[in-house]
Amino acid sequence: MSRIWAGTDCGKTHHHCLVMDSEGETLLSRRVANDEPELLKLLDEVLDLADGRNVTWALDMTGGEPALLIALLVNHGQELVYIPGVAVNRASDGYRGQGKTDARDARVIADQARMRRDLQPIRPDDDATVELRLLTERRVDLVAERTRTTNRLRSLLTSMFPALERVLDMGTTGALTLLTGYQTPAAIRRTGLRRLTTWLGNRKVRNAEALATKATEAAERQHTAVPGESAVARMVHTLAREVMALNEKIAETDKLIEGRFREHELAEVIQSLPGIGSVLGAEFLVAIGSSLDAFPSPDRLAAFAGVTPAPRDSGKVSGNLHRPQRYHRRLQRVFYTSALVSIQFDPNSRQFYDRKRAEGKRHTQAVLALARRRVNVLWAQIRDRRCYQVTPPVIAVA
Numbered sequence: 001m002s003r004i005w006a007g008t009d010c011g012k013t014h015h016h017c018l019v020m021d022s023e024g025e026t027l028l029s030r031r032v033a034n035d036e037p038e039l040l041k042l043l044d045e046v047l048d049l050a051d052g053r054n055v056t057w058a059l060d061m062t063g064g065e066p067a068l069l070i071a072l073l074v075n076h077g078q079e080l081v082y083i084p085g086v087a088v089n090r091a092s093d094g095y096r097g098q099g100k101t102d103a104r105d106a107r108v109i110a111d112q113a114r115m116r117r118d119l120q121p122i123r124p125d126d127d128a129t130v131e132l133r134l135l136t137e138r139r140v141d142l143v144a145e146r147t148r149t150t151n152r153l154r155s156l157l158t159s160m161f162p163a164l165e166r167v168l169d170m171g172t173t174g175a176l177t178l179l180t181g182y183q184t185p186a187a188i189r190r191t192g193l194r195r196l197t198t199w200l201g202n203r204k205v206r207n208a209e210a211l212a213t214k215a216t217e218a219a220e221r222q223h224t225a226v227p228g229e230s231a232v233a234r235m236v237h238t239l240a241r242e243v244m245a246l247n248e249k250i251a252e253t254d255k256l257i258e259g260r261f262r263e264h265e266l267a268e269v270i271q272s273l274p275g276i277g278s279v280l281g282a283e284f285l286v287a288i289g290s291s292l293d294a295f296p297s298p299d300r301l302a303a304f305a306g307v308t309p310a311p312r313d314s315g316k317v318s319g320n321l322h323r324p325q326r327y328h329r330r331l332q333r334v335f336y337t338s339a340l341v342s343i344q345f346d347p348n349s350r351q352f353y354d355r356k357r358a359e360g361k362r363h364t365q366a367v368l369a370l371a372r373r374r375v376n377v378l379w380a381q382i383r384d385r386r387c388y389q390v391t392p393p394v395i396a397v398a
Helices: 036-050 067-075 085-092 102-115 127-160 162-167 173-181 185-202 208-220 229-262 267-271 278-288 298-305 329-345 347-358 363-384
Strands: 003-009 014-020 026-033 054-059 079-082
Touching: 003 036, 003 102, 014 036, 014 102, 026 036, 026 102, 036 054, 036 067, 054 067, 054 102, 067 079, 085 102, 127 162, 127 229, 127 278, 162 185, 162 208, 173 185, 173 208, 173 229, 185 208, 229 278, 267 278, 267 363, 278 329, 298 329, 298 363, 329 347, 329 363, 347 363
Parallel strands: 003 054, 054 079
Antiparallel strands: 003 014, 014 026
16 A cells, blocks of 8 residues: 655654655645644644555654654554654765755655665553653662762862872762761861761761771871861762762652562563662663563664674675664663673573683673673563573473
8 A cells, every 4th residue: 555654853842744755755844833733733634645545654753852742643543663863864964955954854754764664663652661761760860960969079078188088988878977067177186086986876877986987097197277178168068968868869769660660560570680670670671662572583682782793894804893883872781780780699690701701701791791691581581471590491392
């Protein structure tokens, strides 16, 4: 059956839609507001132009700004495919003209959808996936903010009291609690070891005496006050409070992620693989859209995650494998981090890692090889709805 293609260049307030027939002729090209009545009117116009022909909608985004448009198209039973913005930009170089307009981008999107048969369909997320995406993205933002604030705290403390910065672990609650009460060498010396230990103990700090000893010893090594010490001390106090507040927010978010993840039908299967907890499991579900429908083989999933090398052969040069340029960064983090953790707890992972190291692979290469192997395992687990077993099950041969 004949078909027409509606390429849509998505934007925040407006989209530009261009409709093309099988001969590459433009049937419609117009700008539409990102508002339900206007989008429904566009849908009616495109369906009238189709006149019984199938319609394929091609978009350069799968969420965010075009979320309302995608929801309307899905509700009306329309076929949607996704073409990445990078692919659109590179394909634009092959078309006449050097201008950059929304109409030109929409035309490139429609024409690419007309010619290509390898574009991924857009599948709407269910409520559980949307919630997990929001929670995991929120957690990423909080962790990034905590890292930035901690780095700033370290920098300020080094400028005022370098001896104390060297002995404190900013990733612990005890160090942050100490900095909310005492920041300068003089203040720590005046307090003394016994009173400082008592002060930390009253605030439920673990190993209070050891921490107080480190702080007092650092204070004894510095008797000079740097310029602006009082102002820096106030800022150190403020930043320490901010890091502690961020730690609490991250812990609360982790609890929400864990609760929502455990409600998913694949949670038990995914979490049974050593190294994958609720946070990494949630990020995995978000990355694949809660199902393996888009990944008919583990090779496809591994390529999407960026844990398989990409060949760069030319002429007489063959077997030239390099790190891929395009892949899902957060999904790669899921497989790499979980592989790194599994080396410590799973004998099968440790055996595979040691074998790769014995072959001369560097640490990173061995972990990536393990991550690639674990893609096969997790894909098969989900396909069979079977939890991971350290000892593989014995299959009886008829």
